[in-house]
Amino acid sequence: MSGTKDAGLTALQAALAAEHAAVYGYGVVGGMIAAGRRTEARAAWDAHRAQRDALAREVRDRGGEPVAASAAYALPFPVPDSTAAARLAAELEERVAGVYSDLVRAVAGEQRGSAAAALREAAVRAVRWRGESVTFPGLAERAGETAGTGPAPTARTP
Numbered sequence: 001m002s003g004t005k006d007a008g009l010t011a012l013q014a015a016l017a018a019e020h021a022a023v024y025g026y027g028v029v030g031g032m033i034a035a036g037r038r039t040e041a042r043a044a045w046d047a048h049r050a051q052r053d054a055l056a057r058e059v060r061d062r063g064g065e066p067v068a069a070s071a072a073y074a075l076p077f078p079v080p081d082s083t084a085a086a087r088l089a090a091e092l093e094e095r096v097a098g099v100y101s102d103l104v105r106a107v108a109g110e111q112r113g114s115a116a117a118a119l120r121e122a123a124v125r126a127v128r129w130r131g132e133s134v135t136f137p138g139l140a141e142r143a144g145e146t147a148g149t150g151p152a153p154t155a156r157t158p
Contacts, residue, residue, distance in 0.1 A: 011099075011106035012059050013067045015115070018099040019052035020069035025092045028075060032085035041089065044125055048096075051118055058111065086129050093126035 026045035033041045056066040079088050100119035104112055 008107045008111070009059065009062050009064050011103040012055055012062065012111075013064065015096075015099050015103045015118075016052060016055040016059060017067050018096045019048050019055060020067070021073055022048040022092045022096050023052055024069070024073045025075070025088060028079050029085045029089045029092075032079050032082060033089075034082040037082070037086065040128065041085075044089065044093075047121065047125075054114075090126050090129035093122045093129060097122040097126060 023045065026041060026048060030038065030041045030045060059066040075088065076091060077084065077088070079085050097119050100115050100122060103115040104119060107115060
C-alpha cells in the first residue's frame, strides 16, 4: 500500500513540475503569439495555473512538500515568432499530457478521474495548437518516444 502511495505522490510531484514548466512556457508563448491567438494562450496559461495550484494542494493532502518552480527554464527550441510560439504551446501540451498519462496509471479513484480529465484537456489544447491530432495522446511509447519525458522547458540554474 505505501508503495502505491509513494508512486502516486511521485507522479503528482512530476505533474506539478510539468505544470510549473507549462506556466513558464506559456509566458513565452503569450509574449510571441499573434494577436489573434492571445486569448487562447491566456486561457491555456490560466488552466495550467489552476492545475498547478490544485496539484500543490493534492501533494500537501498526501503529506508531501510540493516541488517548487525553478527560477528559469530552458526552452526546447528558440521562439522568435508566432509560428514558433504556437509550436511551443503544442509541445508544452504534449509533454504535460505525457506526465498526466503517468499520473493516471499511478493513482486511483477521484484522483485518476482528475488526471484523466487533465490529460484530455492537454491533448485537446495540443490539437488546437498543432492543427492535428496524435493517436493515444499522452502515451509517448505509442509514438516511439519515452513516456513521461517531462515538461518541455527544463530547469536551468542561473
